[in-house]
Amino acid sequence: MSYSERVIAQLAERYAGQPEFVQATSEVLGSIQPALDRHPEFEEAALLERLVEPERIIMFRVPWLDDAGHVQVNRGYRVEFNSAIGPYKGGLRFHPSVNLSILKFLGFEQIFKISLTGLPIGGGKGGADFDPKGKSDAEVMRFCQSFMTELFRHIGADTDVPAGDIGVGGREIGYLFGQYKRLANRYEGVLTGKGLTWGGSLARTEATGYGAVYFASDVLADKGESLDGKRVNITGAGNVATYAVQKAEQLGALVQTVSDSTGWVYDPAGIDVKLLREVKEVRRGRISEYAQEREGSVYHEGAGCWEVPCDVYMPCATQNELPLEGAKALVEAGCGLVVEGANMPTTLKATNLLLEKGVTFCPGKAANAGGVAVSALEMSQNSERLQWTFEEVDERLKGIMKSIHDNARDAADECGVPGNYVVGANVAGFLKVADAMMAQGIV
Ligand code: NDP
Numbered sequence: 001m002s003y004s005e006r007v008i009a010q011l012a013e014r015y016a017g018q019p020e021f022v023q024a025t026s027e028v029l030g031s032i033q034p035a036l037d038r039h040p041e042f043e044e045a046a047l048l049e050r051l052v053e054p055e056r057i058i059m060f061r062v063p064w065l066d067d068a069g070h071v072q073v074n075r076g077y078r079v080e081f082n083s084a085i086g087p088y089k090g091g092l093r094f095h096p097s098v099n100l101s102i103l104k105f106l107g108f109e110q111i112f113k114i115s116l117t118g119l120p121i122g123g124g125k126g127g128a129d130f131d132p133k134g135k136s137d138a139e140v141m142r143f144c145q146s147f148m149t150e151l152f153r154h155i156g157a158d159t160d161v162p163a164g165d166i167g168v169g170g171r172e173i174g175y176l177f178g179q180y181k182r183l184a185n186r187y188e189g190v191l192t193g194k195g196l197t198w199g200g201s202l203a204r205t206e207a208t209g210y211g212a213v214y215f216a217s218d219v220l221a222d223k224g225e226s227l228d229g230k231r232v233n234i235t236g237a238g239n240v241a242t243y244a245v246q247k248a249e250q251l252g253a254l255v256q257t258v259s260d261s262t263g264w265v266y267d268p269a270g271i272d273v274k275l276l277r278e279v280k281e282v283r284r285g286r287i288s289e290y291a292q293e294r295e296g297s298v299y300h301e302g303a304g305c306w307e308v309p310c311d312v313y314m315p316c317a318t319q320n321e322l323p324l325e326g327a328k329a330l331v332e333a334g335c336g337l338v339v340e341g342a343n344m345p346t347t348l349k350a351t352n353l354l355l356e357k358g359v360t361f362c363p364g365k366a367a368n369a370g371g372v373a374v375s376a377l378e379m380s381q382n383s384e385r386l387q388w389t390f391e392e393v394d395e396r397l398k399g400i401m402k403s404i405h406d407n408a409r410d411a412a413d414e415c416g417v418p419g420n421y422v423v424g425a426n427v428a429g430f431l432k433v434a435d436a437m438m439a440q441g442i443v
Pocket residue numbers: 208235236237238239240241259260261262303316317318319321341342343344368369371372
């Protein structure tokens with residue numbers, strides 16, 4: 001049994017009740033054995049055994065009063081997973097499904113995603129099983145204040161810097177920041193995703209979608225190609241999808257599709273971003289409204305953007321949205337490149353088929369790291385007490401995506417699997433963290 005297999009088996013036994021965490025650790029550890037073979041000193045230092053245990057987990061009760069005057073109690077968490085290369089950083093998720101398994105899975109993934117960006121930041125994740133949907137602003141504010149009343153003593157600009165995630169947007173970050181400032185008596189960049197008038201970064205909104213398209217361009221550039229004239233199918237119609245459409249079109253691509261949870265739209269003339277934003281961002285409507293208002297476009301119920309032949313496919317909606325049948329359709333139609341804008345949108349079976357059939361597959365861990373990269377740039381701006389221009393942030397984002405791409409590509413080459421960005425991203429992210437952990441002794 002190899003070193004990684006042994007640690008995976010131990011994890012499966014010890015954390016049988018944490019399926020998401022076991023799945024994520026197995027996926028990463030299962031692909032880095034070539035790197036472990038080159039570094040036998042990692043096993044002697046029990047590096048993997050240390051890497052899979054969070055440095056610290058904070059669990060706490062979050063009591064708050066609802067509008068009817070009743071006391072409600074939720075469970076709050078912060079998983080401070082790894083600080084080998086910098087202060088912990090990762091989003092807060094407020095959703096009824098939140099539990100320790102999900103937060104440990106997300107925190108573990110975050111370590112490698114951030115490591116790949118080349119920025120000096122560690123990995124963490126947190127949240128609560130609180131559902132902001134259907135709550136009044138006053139209830140959300142009281143919940144956030146209670147949550148921060150415990151969390152504030154564990155975080156700080158040089159210790160742990162949370163951000164938003166599902167259920168935690170600008171409103172929640174505002175309430176959390178206000179309470180932190182009051183308790184700590186410090187105005188510091190302790191949270192990212194802040195508003196533009198109080199420490200937020202320009203280009204953060206665009207960062208994930210733009211970054212994924214920059215990644216696609218870097219992959220194509222290596223093959224002597226570009227996005228200019230390519231047919232691109234994008235799924236989703238939210239933050240990541242909208243800005244992926246915008247950037248791909250700026251680079252000369254024909255973007256043919258977008259989707260939401262009810263259906264998808266095919267627009268042979270190319271998606272009109274202005275109308276897309278009007279329908280989804282302003283009216284918060286359904287994607288079918290786009291087709292009603294845009295001549296020549298067609299609306300289809302359900303999933304299925306993969307039915308339209310394309311050169312590049314970018315799933316930017318949600319987890320497990322691209323199943324095996326979709327991957328088969330993409331292969332048959334000659335799609336050569338899949339770039340994940342969302343987190344884990346491709347099922348394992350679909351991923352394996354795409355890799356087998358020679359489709360270049362770029363995992364979200366590498367391709368959607370633009371968002372966290374610009375969050376780290378927000379921290380830099382806060383430390384400097386400056387706000388950079390949109391163009392400056394965008395230029396840095398482009399440079400970061402290029403270095404993520406090159407690192408993943410080179411690591412895949414060194415492992416003898418050229419073009420395999422899954423192995424490349426895992427190995428490149430891992431080696432940087434492993435090197436820092438080795439240098440810092442047994443801690
Ligand atoms: P949004 O909530 O802004 O948008 C999600 C979009 O996906 C919505 O249009 C939604 O439709 C659609 N959608 C949801 N479920 C389905 C489904 N089953 N089939 C088709 N479409 C669906 O989220 P984001 O754009 O911010 O995030 C998208 C993904 O990217 C997530 O996986 C997220 O974790 C990941 N991500 C986001 C980052 C960011 O900076 N925003 C950073 C890194 C990763 P509807 O309008 O009907 O709800």
